[in-house]
Amino acid sequence: MSAAHIVVTDVNKVFATPGRDVVALKDINLQIPRGQFVCLLGPSGCGKSTLLNAVAGFAPPSSGTITADGQLVTAPGPERGMVFQEYALFPWMTVEDNVAFGLEIKGQPKAQIRATVDQLLKMLSLADFRHRYPKDLSGGMRQRVAIARVLALDSPIMLMDEPFGALDALTRRNLQDELLRLWAELKKTIIFVTHSIEEAIYLADRIVVMTYRPGTIKRDLLVDLPRLRDPAAAEFNALKRELGQLVMEEQQRHHNDELRMAAVD
Numbered sequence: 610m611s612a613a614h615i616v617v618t619d620v621n622k623v624f625a626t627p628g629r630d631v632v633a634l635k636d637i638n639l640q641i642p643r644g645q646f647v648c649l650l651g652p653s654g655c656g657k658s659t660l661l662n663a664v665a666g667f668a669p670p671s672s673g674t675i676t677a678d679g680q681l682v683t684a685p686g687p688e689r690g691m692v693f694q695e696y697a698l699f700p701w702m703t704v705e706d707n708v709a710f711g712l713e714i715k716g717q718p719k720a721q722i723r724a725t726v727d728q729l730l731k732m733l734s735l736a737d738f739r740h741r742y743p744k745d746l747s748g749g750m751r752q753r754v755a756i757a758r759v760l761a762l763d764s765p766i767m768l769m770d771e772p773f774g775a776l777d778a779l780t781r782r783n784l785q786d787e788l789l790r791l792w793a794e795l796k797k798t799i800i801f802v803t804h805s806i807e808e809a810i811y812l813a814d815r816i817v818v819m820t821y822r823p824g825t826i827k828r829d830l831l832v833d834l835p836r837l838r839d840p841a842a843a844e845f846n847a848l849k850r851e852l853g854q855l856v857m858e859e860q861q862r863h864h865n866d867e868l869r870m871a872a873v874d
């Protein structure tokens with residue numbers, strides 16, 4: 610068994626679409642150690658979500674294998690919690706019921722559920738909002754509930770697909786800091802999808818930059834800056850420039866592809 614927590618081996622994913630096959634992932638190999646915070650970075654369409662969904666077990670690869678905790682991934686599993694950009698909360702349930710939901714499905718005793726929910730609501734500054742419904746919360750609050758709900762299941766792996774993409778800058782920074790605090794405390798392995806270079810540098814131990822069609826790994830680098838990171842610091846900006854160049858090349862390829870497609874239409 611590999612020592613890595615998540616192992617992606619020779620993964621390819623092809624979507625058959627009318628007129629042409631889209632190679633969303635090509636020859637992806639990744640070994641993610643336990644507790645590492647990895648950001649998948651790249652412009653729209655480079656396969657970040659496809660890779661995350663494959664690790665989540667929602668959409669298996671066309672070829673290749675993925676293991677998590679040493680087990681072959683063939684379907685979603687309790688060791689992999691997923692947080693989406695759209696909060697995916699149950700609108701008819703209160704905050705506390707949303708957080709408790711997964712534990713009730715697991716059949717945990719009521720007192721134990723209550724204790725876990727209380728602890729998580731406190732941890733995520735939601736205790737005063739426990740009886741509210743999602744529609745009565747701000748976007749940032751809703752995303753806190755979504756994170757609390759995944760943490761309730763105590764999955765060692767958290768998969769996050771642009772979770773803060775819809776939030777304003779200040780709320781986003783607050784939640785990034787909150788996530789870093791939780792990660793340091795709970796020692797989860799995190800794969801976090803973003804197209805924000807700054808977000809990736811602010812959060813990650815490691816940034817995997819992907820290419821646009823076919824989705825391959827363009828650069829895989831470790832971010833060796835102390836936390837909490839200062840986006841105004843020289844090292845931060847040097848890395849931002851370097852990654853900006855890489856992402857821009859892929860954005861350009863995306864743009865050229867769109868122009869080509871428009872010409873065909």
Ligand SMILES: Nc1ncnc2c1ncn2[C@@H]1O[C@H](COP(=O)(O)OP(=O)(O)OP(=O)(O)O)[C@@H](O)[C@H]1O
Nearest residue numbers: 624626631633652653654655656657658659660822
């Ligand atoms: N179900 C599907 N059918 C056909 N093509 C798909 C499907 N899902 C994704 N694709 C294509 O696969 C490629 C990768 O898509 P994916 O959503 O993984 O990219 P992404 O990097 O996550 O982009 P975004 O940030 O826009 O979500 C894109 O070119 C996309 O059009």
